[in-house]
Amino acid sequence: MRSARYFLLPVWLAFAANAGHAHALDPGYLDIRQLTTESWQVIWRMPDVNGRPMEIDAVLPEHCSPARGPDPTSDEAAWLSVWVAECKLDLAGHPITVTGLEAQRNDVLLRLQPLDGEPTTLRFTPQTPVLTVPKAPTIWSVFASYFRLGFEHILEGWDHLLFVFALFVLVRDPWRLVGAITAFTVAHSITLALATFGVLRVPGQPVEAVIALSIVFLALEILKQKDGQVRLSEQFPWIVCFCFGLLHGLGFAGALSEIGLPPTEIPAALIAFNIGVEAGQLTFIAALFAFVLLGRSSTHLMTPTVKSIAKSATGYSIGCLATYWLVERVSSFGL
Structure with a gap:
């Protein structure tokens, strides 16, 4: 042996x-934090690929304006796009999309923080670039997301x-x-x-x-x-x-x-x-x-x-x- x-x-x-x-661990990161009943602050972090942002983009539900953010700027580690979206309806029960993710190997972690209620942690993958925000998030969604993150981190x-x-x-x-x-x-x-x-x-x-x-x-x-x-x-x-x-x-x-x-x-x-x-x-x-x-x-x-x-x-x-x-x-x- x-x-x-x-x-x-x-x-x-x-x-x-x-x-x-x-x-190789460098996932995208989407942080959506509720400011008022209808406004949400969005922080969208895209991995850097040879000095340019990865060709992916976060898209909020259609009842949000703007659904996409401005052109990203580099912080030397990644590319950031920050904006405030006005959403006529709650995000729960509606889809959020990361376009272009199906052509990448990276994942994207989403953290949704409503004014009232527990934060929700979700994970986009190349196989699941569209996720519907659950109406009743649980601790198990957090556990599953970070278990996979640790598993992939050591293998990558x-x-x-x-x-x-x-x-x-x-x-x-x-x-x-x-x-x-x-x-x-x-x-x-x-x-x-x-x-x-x-x-x-x-x-x-x-x-x-x-x-x-x-x-x-x-x-x-x-x-x-x-x-x-x-x-x-x-x-x-x-x-x-x-x-x-x-x-x-x-x-x-x-x-x-x-x-x-x-x-x-x-x-x-x-x-x-x-x-x-x-x-x-x-x-x-x-x-x-x-x-x-x-x-x-x-x-x-x-x-x-x-x-x-x-x-x-x-x-x-x-x-x-x-x-x-x-x-x-x-x-x-x-x-």
Whole structure:
């Protein structure tokens, strides 16, 4: 089983070749807040695509004027369009549309805040670009939205996935690996909560740089492995994962701060997001084990020399990409 993991190298190289950016999570965000009986403030945030707003647009129900916002302006992270819409009828029971979303891979998160009543959190996807505002929102809509957000974040966040991949290559015992992943989740849940409630504030750029450094550390551990010797990071991987998980949690906090949390449902949203992250990590690990089992029948072809080369290639591939991210992030300090 151990040797078979190195057959993942071609899969990893294809994976790394498509990882142009460490974070793919960049959903749109639509905040609609009621000001008076008939007026609503709309804040429409569109992801940036090569210096231009993504080709999507938010459209309110036809009884609202204007149903679309003005041309967006850039805040260097995304594109914002803000306006006040006059709606003759309530928004509940009427459709809101995100045009062009069906041609994208991103989702759009909607937060609707009426004057009287609980905020509603909904999620547009390429498959569901039109949603009808429910008349009786529940906490389960918040939970479902943020669970999916956490699940997709870990599966689309290249640096977090690379950390899990390196851990998979490093740790031999499956149950020890699952324990390490769970320790990682517990740790990032702590710092994510502290950052969300304003107890802990750390600049995003240094956090992202240290996350890349944590992957470099695991790459070095892979390269230093020797048969018959168990390194501390293999024997007690949950310690390493817990420490680095505290840092990764701050990275998750940066992602959540970009799209916001429902003010009255913050605990539910955080719990759902963390459960989604854990589910995403375990799904990724399960997929890696499936690849290993498929390649297990070919392990007899792996001589000690081939195994050594494959291990070195895997470690250096992980380390080089993580080092590139580290240099890129450190060089952006102060920009």
